[in-house]
Amino acid sequence: MGLINHRNCGHAPIGLFDSGVGGLTVLRQLEQQLPNESVLYLGDTARLPYGTKTPEQILQYVREILTWMTAEGAKLVIMACNTSSALALETVRSEFSIPILGLILPGAKAAVQAGQRIGVIATQATVASHAYPNAVREINPNVAIWQVACPEFVPLIEQNQLNTPYTIQVAQRYLAPLLEQQIDTLVYGCTHYPYLEPVLRQILAPEVQLVDPAKAVVTAAAQELDLLSLRHLQASAHRRIGVTGDPQSFARVARHCLGYTPVVEQICLPTRLLSQAK
Numbered sequence: 001m002g003l004i005n006h007r008n009c010g011h012a013p014i015g016l017f018d019s020g021v022g023g024l025t026v027l028r029q030l031e032q033q034l035p036n037e038s039v040l041y042l043g044d045t046a047r048l049p050y051g052t053k054t055p056e057q058i059l060q061y062v063r064e065i066l067t068w069m070t071a072e073g074a075k076l077v078i079m080a081c082n083t084s085s086a087l088a089l090e091t092v093r094s095e096f097s098i099p100i101l102g103l104i105l106p107g108a109k110a111a112v113q114a115g116q117r118i119g120v121i122a123t124q125a126t127v128a129s130h131a132y133p134n135a136v137r138e139i140n141p142n143v144a145i146w147q148v149a150c151p152e153f154v155p156l157i158e159q160n161q162l163n164t165p166y167t168i169q170v171a172q173r174y175l176a177p178l179l180e181q182q183i184d185t186l187v188y189g190c191t192h193y194p195y196l197e198p199v200l201r202q203i204l205a206p207e208v209q210l211v212d213p214a215k216a217v218v219t220a221a222a223q224e225l226d227l228l229s230l231r232h233l234q235a236s237a238h239r240r241i242g243v244t245g246d247p248q249s250f251a252r253v254a255r256h257c258l259g260y261t262p263v264v265e266q267i268c269l270p271t272r273l274l275s276q277a278k
């Protein structure tokens with residue numbers, strides 16, 4: 001059985017990846033919007049967090065993951081990581097033959113539809129790339145946008161400290177400059193952050209809209225699958241979840257997002273040499 005045949009028949013999985021549990025918030029959206037699709041998920045937990053890495057490192061990690069996902073027969077990949085989407089999407093799209101979707105453009109479109117005074121919370125790397133302000137201003141130059149890097153959030157979420165007094169204090173500090181600007185919309189510019197919704201809701205005025213780009217990227221993926229006649233129509237979805245770090249601790253945190261403890265495999269990604277040979 002060749003991988004190409006597998007991919008063409010429509011039973012091949014959609015690849016999703018992130019540095020850790022953040023991408024599961026995208027998986028959750030995918031389960032709602034595309035329940036018949038099989039999923040191949042990779043959490044690159046051995047190299048988490050991505051948000052503090054250089055653009056070169058992030059590009060290298062993404063190449064390795066895409067090399068692996070392509071070899072495993074993924075028919076389409078959603079980068080379930082804003083940092084990777086901001087820094088590597090354009091480059092890898094020209095290097096790999098399968099469709100690859102990122103979160104920034106769908107997220108920017110959803111943000112512009114939601115409000116006029118937009119706050120973005122994201123990793124340091126995503127903020128430094130200016131990907132969200134650039135995308136938002138391209139869609140509507142009249143919209144006001146502010147962004148804040150939140151480096152403490154990902155480690156807190158990966159340690160399952162979702163609603164502790166310390167997490168609330170950190171969130172108050174990060175949101176203060178956005179509250180000062182009286183934002184009407186807040187974008188989760190990192191797929192980990194929807195886990196903090198109860199905390200963020202305590203701090204934000206009730207009328208502030210929360211935008212999760214995950215929802216919009218899955219809608220875009222559904223359209224892409226239809227366009228390419230790759231949609232899987234029968235209900236036979238299969239989930240395969242792998243991590244580069246410790247499977248047990250990932251499964252424990254993943255339980256909060258998925259509502260069940262998933263089976264998690266340890267994955268060994270192709271080496272630097274293999275991915276460069278692609």
Ligand code: DGL
Pocket residue numbers: 018019020022023048049050051052080081082083084123126154189190191192
């Ligand atoms: N969840 C990822 C994102 O959307 C990466 C977070 C990190 O590892 O720093 O940016």
